[in-house]
Amino acid sequence: MDQLAPTSANSSPLTPLGFLERTAAVYGDRRSVVYNRTVYTWSDTHRRCLRLASALSSLGISRGDVVSVLSPNVPAMYEMHFGVPMSGAVLNTVNLRLDARTISILLRHSESKLVFVDVASVPLLDEAFRLFPATVPCPRVVVIEDAYEELPPAPSSALTYEKLIEMGDPEFRWVGPQSEWDPMVLNYTSGTTSSPKGVVHCHRGLFLVVLSSLIDWSVPLNPTYLWTLPMFHANGWSFPWGVAAAGGTNICLRRFDAAAVYAAIETHRVTHLCGAPVVLNMIANATDSARRPLPGPVHILTAGAPPPAAVLHRTEAIGFTVSHGYGLTETAGLVVSCAWKGGPWDRLPASERARLKARQGVRTLPMAAVDVIDDATGQSVNRDGETMGEVVLRGGCLMLGYLKDPETTAKAMRADGWFYTGDVGVMHADGYLEIKDRSKDVIISGGENLSSVEVESILYGHPAVNEAAVVARPDDFWGETPCAFVSLKEGAAVASPPPTEAELIAWCRERMPRYMVPKTVVFTADLPKTSTGKIQKFVLREMAKKMGAASSARPSRM
Numbered sequence: 001m002d003q004l005a006p007t008s009a010n011s012s013p014l015t016p017l018g019f020l021e022r023t024a025a026v027y028g029d030r031r032s033v034v035y036n037r038t039v040y041t042w043s044d045t046h047r048r049c050l051r052l053a054s055a056l057s058s059l060g061i062s063r064g065d066v067v068s069v070l071s072p073n074v075p076a077m078y079e080m081h082f083g084v085p086m087s088g089a090v091l092n093t094v095n096l097r098l099d100a101r102t103i104s105i106l107l108r109h110s111e112s113k114l115v116f117v118d119v120a121s122v123p124l125l126d127e128a129f130r131l132f133p134a135t136v137p138c139p140r141v142v143v144i145e146d147a148y149e150e151l152p153p154a155p156s157s158a159l160t161y162e163k164l165i166e167m168g169d170p171e172f173r174w175v176g177p178q179s180e181w182d183p184m185v186l187n188y189t190s191g192t193t194s195s196p197k198g199v200v201h202c203h204r205g206l207f208l209v210v211l212s213s214l215i216d217w218s219v220p221l222n223p224t225y226l227w228t229l230p231m232f233h234a235n236g237w238s239f240p241w242g243v244a245a246a247g248g249t250n251i252c253l254r255r256f257d258a259a260a261v262y263a264a265i266e267t268h269r270v271t272h273l274c275g276a277p278v279v280l281n282m283i284a285n286a287t288d289s290a291r292r293p294l295p296g297p298v299h300i301l302t303a304g305a306p307p308p309a310a311v312l313h314r315t316e317a318i319g320f321t322v323s324h325g326y327g328l329t330e331t332a333g334l335v336v337s338c339a340w341k342g343g344p345w346d347r348l349p350a351s352e353r354a355r356l357k358a359r360q361g362v363r364t365l366p367m368a369a370v371d372v373i374d375d376a377t378g379q380s381v382n383r384d385g386e387t388m389g390e391v392v393l394r395g396g397c398l399m400l401g402y403l404k405d406p407e408t409t410a411k412a413m414r415a416d417g418w419f420y421t422g423d424v425g426v427m428h429a430d431g432y433l434e435i436k437d438r439s440k441d442v443i444i445s446g447g448e449n450l451s452s453v454e455v456e457s458i459l460y461g462h463p464a465v466n467e468a469a470v471v472a473r474p475d476d477f478w479g480e481t482p483c484a485f486v487s488l489k490e491g492a493a494v495a496s497p498p499p500t501e502a503e504l505i506a507w508c509r510e511r512m513p514r515y516m517v518p519k520t521v522v523f524t525a526d527l528p529k530t531s532t533g534k535i536q537k538f539v540l541r542e543m544a545k546k547m548g549a550a551s552s553a554r555p556s557r558m
């Protein structure tokens with residue numbers, strides 16, 4: 001068999017961009033994108049994306065150029081996931097809730113050639129441009145207008161998105177990758193633990209993550225998908241391409257709250273949506289006036305932060321079917337998922353099912369391996385569900401690397417063949433991974449590593465708790481002790497009397513070893529979050545630090 005080698009017939013570069021043409025051929029008349037009263041079919045979307053790619057080429061955008069976009073989940077944002085890379089360019093979705101300084105840094109770092117900007121974010125972009133040094137040219141700007149918003153229109157001289165689409169040729173021969181390893185997107189990480197890093201993914205990695213996400217979540221043909229997850233966050237875990245592959249309908253929302261989510265589900269008969277655990281919490285704790293009955297089965301995929309078992313339990317009790325996965329910007333989407341075994345697991349009590357589902361799970365199909373390794377020895381930790389180590393990954397969905405940062409890339413993708421996630425986890429006897437913390441969030445109390453996620457999950461079980469985050473507070477005796485920041489559910493906050501610090505501490509004491517029990521509880525209306533819905537623990541850690549050292553007496557430890 002030695003003479004059998006790849007030929008041009010069997011080695012066309014893998015890319016998710018080809019999904020669009022196929023879906024337009026099969027489901028041309030079906031709805032592709034819905035936004036308020038705007039409804040496109042897959043034929044429309046196909047033509048509009050080709051026009052976009054063609055128009056970008058006519059503006060001089062070519063292979064490898066970075067094109068950025070600052071936009072909420074509107075149809076233009078969806079189209080750019082195809083149209084921009086179909087011009088050969090690299091799509092760079094920028095978090096539109098960042099401040100002007102960070103946006104200015106990211107645009108310069110990426111050497112972006114053109115920026116699409118939502119009309120509401122024009123002043124923010126202008127401010128970012130003012131921070132460019134005089135010697136560095138600003139990228140060209142295209143404004144995305146919105147007929148449904150009462151916002152000042154784009155200046156008459158501005159090139160608008162719709163004008164650009166009109167300029168383009170719907171018969172354009174799109175620019176395919178020369179190699180499946182060609183870069184296709186550039187995404188900056190959320191900046192939860194450090195400055196955002198520029199993650200570059202190639203066509204091949206995205207192709208793999210899209211197909212495996214559909215299989216893993218058992219997405220059927222023609223789903224109706226509600227865009228609650230921002231597309232600017234890791235390309236909405238790659239579902240812009242996934243919904244196209246499945247011939248689904250994208251329901252776009254510029255902004256949402258619990259009432260808007262329930263209303264959209266009812267109006268459009270939504271079948272699927274993704275959301276960080278904060279979105280689940282928002283849906284589960286919605287007031288009666290916001291809630292509507294579900295018109296049919298609704299599947300929610302959650303990831304991005306550890307979902308507390310209590311939140312999974314509450315969301316499923318309302319009637320949603322929740323799946324849980326784990327991934328990073330560096331993996332383009334979900335690469336570990338809590339594969340549900342059905343049968344015996346279905347027969348367990350609901351709270352036990354939620355506890356199992358809160359585990360992150362096993363590798364998805366394109367991944368070669370997932371492990372938890374001991375930092376000191378580099379060996380796998382015992383599969384006992386207790387011994388903590390760093391979560392490492394290997395497989396086809398991993399990024400090419402960090403843009404212009406070989407040192408950080410080498411630190412993350414090491415010579416031993418693993419990608420180091422910076423997450424701390426345990427491996428259970430059944431081979432399921434469970435994340436216990438981010439390494440920077442681990443609390444070390446009296447020399448013992450303590451998982452803030454475990455303490456949080458107990459706090460979430462308290463009926464009055466809306467959200468909880470636990471961080472380290474300096475302690476004169478123990479070095480660090482857990483400090484909990486807690487927001488209460490609306491009803492509980494006004495009910496008399498709301499729980500006190502002593503009551504929450506007692507609640508924890510009954511349910512966890514003493515060394516894990518928070519020594520301090522701070523009640524707050526809201527917890528600080530990144531725009532991707534992650535709790536900013538570094539902000540809370542600073543607050544805990546400013547509170548000064550807790551001077552513990554030497555309590556007896558369990």
Ligand SMILES: Nc1ncnc2c1ncn2[C@@H]1O[C@H](COP(=O)(O)OP(=O)(O)OP(=O)(O)O)[C@@H](O)[C@H]1O
Pocket residue numbers: 189190191192193194195196197234302303304305306307324325326327328329330360421422423435437438532534
């Ligand atoms: N299911 C999950 N359970 C627990 N944590 C999760 C889950 N999914 C994702 N995460 C967390 O999210 C992280 C990936 O987030 P993302 O790539 O958006 O940026 P970030 O890591 O928050 O930002 P930065 O790297 O800039 O600090 C993971 O490393 C992990 O800590």
